[in-house]
Amino acid sequence: MPFGNGFNRIISCCVFCAASCGTTVAQSTRYSVKLVPDFERQLFYGDETIEFQADAGEVQWQKQAGLHVASASVADGEVTVGEQAVRVRLRSGGRHRLKLKYTAAAGRGVQWFADNAGLATAFYCESWMVCGNSPGQRATLQLEIAVLFRPLTHGASGFRAVGPGRRDKEWRDRDADHFVFEQSAPVQTYLFSFAVARLAVAVDGIFSIYAQRTDASKAAFAKTADAYAFLRAAASVDPMNSDYTQAFLPGPSMGQEAAGMALMSQEDLANLVANDDVQLMAHELAHQWWGVTVGIRSWSDFWLNEGFAEFMADAYIEKHQGRAAYDKQIAELQDRMNKLREAGKDRPLHWEKWKDAQEALGQIPYVKGALFLDRLRTELGEEIFWRGIGLYTSANARRLVDSRDFERAMEKTSGRDLRALFDEEVYR
Numbered sequence: 194m195p196f197g198n199g200f201n202r203i204i205s206c207c208v209f210c211a212a213s214c215g216t217t218v219a220q221s222t223r224y225s226v227k228l229v230p231d232f233e234r235q236l237f238y239g240d241e242t243i244e245f246q247a248d249a250g251e252v253q254w255q256k257q258a259g260l261h262v263a264s265a266s267v268a269d270g271e272v273t274v275g276e277q278a279v280r281v282r283l284r285s286g287g288r289h290r291l292k293l294k295y296t297a298a299a300g301r302g303v304q305w306f307a308d309n310a311g312l313a314t315a316f317y318c319e320s321w322m323v324c325g326n327s328p329g330q331r332a333t334l335q336l337e338i339a340v341l342f343r344p345l346t347h348g349a350s351g352f353r354a355v356g357p358g359r360r361d362k363e364w365r366d367r368d369a370d371h372f373v374f375e376q377s378a379p380v381q382t383y384l385f386s387f388a389v390a391r392l393a394v395a396v397d398g399i400f401s402i403y404a405q406r407t408d409a410s411k412a413a414f415a416k417t418a419d420a421y422a423f424l425r426a427a428a429s430v431d432p433m434n435s436d437y438t439q440a441f442l443p444g445p446s447m448g449q450e451a452a453g454m455a456l457m458s459q460e461d462l463a464n465l466v467a468n469d470d471v472q473l474m475a476h477e478l479a480h481q482w483w484g485v486t487v488g489i490r491s492w493s494d495f496w497l498n499e500g501f502a503e504f505m506a507d508a509y510i511e512k513h514q515g516r517a518a519y520d521k522q523i524a525e526l527q528d529r530m531n532k533l534r535e536a537g538k539d540r541p542l543h544w545e546k547w548k549d550a551q552e553a554l555g556q557i558p559y560v561k562g563a564l565f566l567d568r569l570r571t572e573l574g575e576e577i578f579w580r581g582i583g584l585y586t587s588a589n590a591r592r593l594v595d596s597r598d599f600e601r602a603m604e605k606t607s608g609r610d611l612r613a614l615f616d617e618e619v620y621r
Contacts, residue, residue: 194316194448194499222332224382226322229339229369230389232309237297237321248286254279255319255326259298262323267291279323297321306443311352311390313442313456315449318382328489329593331379334358339369340389353394355403355440356387357452376452378433378591381488386451390442403440405459409466413439413474416465420475423509424482429583430590432481439474448473450480450502471513472522475506482586490593496542497594500562507563523567529560542619543596565618572614573607581606596620 222245229238243254256262258276265272267290270283281291299305302317318324325332338354358376365371374387392403395410400417402410417439425431434453441462449456455477464470483501503526511519533539533556540546540557542565570578585602600615 194450222325222330222379223334224322224324224332224385225335227337227339228321229341230312231341232305232312235299235305239293239295239297239322241293241295241322243291243293243323244288245291246288247283249283252281252283253325254323256323257297257300257302257317257320259300260295260320260323261297262293262295264294265291277319293323295323304444306390310443311388313388313390313444313447313449314386315447315456316383316386318385322385324382324385326382327491328381328383329491331381331488331593333379334374334376334382334385335361336374336376336385336387338372338374338387338389340372341369351391352389353392353403354387354389355392355438355454355456357385357454358434359436359453360401360438376434378452380433380452380485384450384452384485386449386454386456388440388442388456390440392440392442399436401436401438402462403438404462405441405443409462412466413462416469416471417474417478419513420471420478420509423512424475424479424505427505427508427579427582428482428486428586430482430486430587433486433591434481437478437481439477446473448477450477450484452485453481455480469514472506472510475509476502479505479509486591487586487589488593490595493543493545494595496558496562496565497596497599499558500542500566503559503563504566507567523564526560526564526567529556530564533557533560541621561618568618569603569614573603573609577607578603 222243225242227240231238245252255278262274262279265274265279267281269285269289270281272291273280273282279293283289297320300320302320303312303314305312314321319326334357336356338356340352340354352370354372356372356374358374361373361375363372376385392405393407395402395407397410397414400414402413404410421437436453438454440454440456441459442456444458446458446460447456457473457477461473465474479502480498483505484498489495489497507519507522510522538557542558542561573581581603584606585599588602589598596615596619600611604611
């Protein structure tokens with residue numbers, strides 16, 4: 194989720210959610226979700242199964258108030274549905290299966306496009322499914338989206354779904370087009386975003402582009418492949434998902450990472466190809482390493498996602514457009530940081546004193562995080578800095594991390610005690 198050039202793109206999809214005290218944490222969770230979107234009424238019909246391992250006691254998942262559960266059952270326990278949570282009281286430990294049917298009305302994290310042109314979801318899985326939304330929990334997902342053959346104001350033909358993970362089966366029956374996506378490696382549930390719109394598809398090796406028109410795909414593929422090679426070299430490890438999809442949707446500029454995928458706008462595709470505006474493309478692509486492959490343990494270290502993606506996009510701009518272009522990006526970040534300080538909005542990168550979600554996960558992780566990485570690059574020098582980035586990323590692939598993990602990797606690579614620098618830049 195980028196701020197983008199000039200910070201015209203402002204994040205709107207971050208939230209702090211904590212589990213209630215006394216609840217058992219479900220392990221080895223797998224979600225199987227079937228959704229039927231109703232464009233006229235702007236709601237989803239959902240059918241969900243949650244498979245999980247847990248001890249006896251209470252297990253809890255989150256939902257938004259607009260998600261109304263019609264039925265919920267589990268074999269060895271009792272289910273209680275609240276306004277913002279579903280709780281299961283288990284009589285015994287072991288492997289369990291919770292089955293739910295529900296409707297989900299428009300809520301935070303779901304955008305329905307005008308004129309029945311489609312929809313996009315971003316970050317808040319609890320708006321369209323029952324889920325655990327803590328970053329400390331990872332899960333797998335099978336998502337089926339069924340687009341019904343209903344007459345819409347502007348016609349129903351051409352709708353396609355794009356979702357997280359691997360594109361699996363697609364078929365048409367007498368009632369709907371069905372699209373199935375499989376995320377087989379565990380990721381945080383805020384990486385489950387998807388979209389439905391009238392889209393064509395172009396494929397080039399491991400890359401796919403969904404767009405209203407794909408005549409610009411050749412140029413977009415070339416730019417994406419170049420950025421991918423740069424980021425893969427920096428990370429020193431392959432991303433979790435072997436394929437990568439970019440969906441360019443109707444509407445204004447947007448940016449949302451997901452597992453193996455990014456959601457952007459048709460406007461962003463035009464800027465990428467015509468204006469060589471690679472910042473958003475590179476930012477979202479960077480999340481496949483810093484955000485998906487390496488995940489944060491808690492929202493306290495959100496900068497390890499967004500600060501890294503912002504900095505890596507700027508570093509790619511340096512490789513692609515030259516040092517002056519990089520320096521311009523850093524100067525813009527510094528100007529933004531100065532304004533945040535003047536407004537009294539500075540805070541540590543590692544932050545646990547929450548007041549509200551927007552303050553906790555606002556601009557600081559992006560701006561201050563990227564500036565700290567730029568400073569660390571200067572302090573350590575090119576060779577040591579990039580070796581440290583590679584060690585941190587490869588050593589923590591498919592793991593959950595915090596700021597201390599990054600500090601340890603940079604200390605190991607540099608042979609220096611960096612506590613004073615991290616205390617200054619990260620912890621206070």
